Amino acid sequence: MRNKIVAGNWKMHKTLTESQALITEIRGIIRDEFRANTAEVVVCPTTLALPSSVKLVEGSSIFVGAQNVHQETQGAFTGEISAAMIASVGATHVIVGHSERRQYFNETNSACALKNKSSFAAGLTVLYCVGETLEERETEQHWAVIEKQIEEGLTGITSEEMHKMVIAYEPVWAIGTGKTASSAQAQEVHAFIRSLLNKKFGEPVAEATRILYGGSVKPDNAAELFAQPDIDGGLIGGASLKARDFFEIVKAAG
Numbered sequence: 001m002r003n004k005i006v007a008g009n010w011k012m013h014k015t016l017t018e019s020q021a022l023i024t025e026i027r028g029i030i031r032d033e034f035r036a037n038t039a040e041v042v043v044c045p046t047t048l049a050l051p052s053s054v055k056l057v058e059g060s061s062i063f064v065g066a067q068n069v070h071q072e073t074q075g076a077f078t079g080e081i082s083a084a085m086i087a088s089v090g091a092t093h094v095i096v097g098h099s100e101r102r103q104y105f106n107e108t109n110s111a112c113a114l115k116n117k118s119s120f121a122a123g124l125t126v127l128y129c130v131g132e133t134l135e136e137r138e139t140e141q142h143w144a145v146i147e148k149q150i151e152e153g154l155t156g157i158t159s160e161e162m163h164k165m166v167i168a169y170e171p172v173w174a175i176g177t178g179k180t181a182s183s184a185q186a187q188e189v190h191a192f193i194r195s196l197l198n199k200k201f202g203e204p205v206a207e208a209t210r211i212l213y214g215g216s217v218k219p220d221n222a223a224e225l226f227a228q229p230d231i232d233g234g235l236i237g238g239a240s241l242k243a244r245d246f247f248e249i250v251k252a253a254g
């Protein structure tokens with residue numbers, strides 16, 4: 001039985017004060033209305049809000065994650081942040097390979113593999129994102145694209161390290177567009193990803209790995225998506241910026 005995860009990716013939204021207000025609100029709603037949540041809840045605010053967010057969730061069941069990490073442990077990489085730095089402020093998760101990073105910052109599968117590796121070395125749990133563009137889906141290339149993202153992005157990762165790996169399937173055409181993959185479309189790809197993990201790492205790892213869906217998850221479509229056998233929660237963008245909406249999605253995950 002895989003424990004579901006609901007992770008909020010706040011992207012480049014919210015100042016420090018706004019981030020603190022949102023996290024306090026989310027924490028309050030979960031505490032007051034949903035004490036028995038079993039899903040793992042993660043919020044990924046701006047890097048600047050990581051330390052204070054960690055303090056604000058203390059004593060709750062909420063985890064804090066970063067949105068990106070550099071692959072090297074240290075060095076002359078102006079503006080970058082290492083996995084050890086993220087872990088040093090008490091954050092426990094990190095998003096790697098989000099499509100916006102692939103698209104706007106030329107992040108490749110091989111860079112993702114190095115980021116995954118260095119994140120594990122620092123003890124972080126990785127939310128590794130894969131997913132096809134609209135053109136790739138329309139030309140039926142999505143299977144090959146996803147297979148390559150899994151194959152190359154998990155290069156050098158051991159079965160042991162896979163315990164700290166969460167995959168997020170995020171079709172690029174569904175991110176921030178209001179267009180969600182149907183639950184059947186998502187389930188089909190999730191099952192495919194699980195079969196790839198099975199080939200690469202064997203059945204126990206494939207069965208234990210959480211695979212999240214991301215792309216316009218909302219309170220009104222979350223329950224149906226999360227009911228699919230291979231969908232183990234969601235990576236939420238827009239709806240994670242509203243405490244009430246995010247909470248409804250957490251509730252749908254149980």
Ligand code: PGA
Binds near residue numbers: 009170215235239
């Ligand atoms: P969205 O974003 O929920 O706003 O579509 C998802 C994501 O980018 O992780």
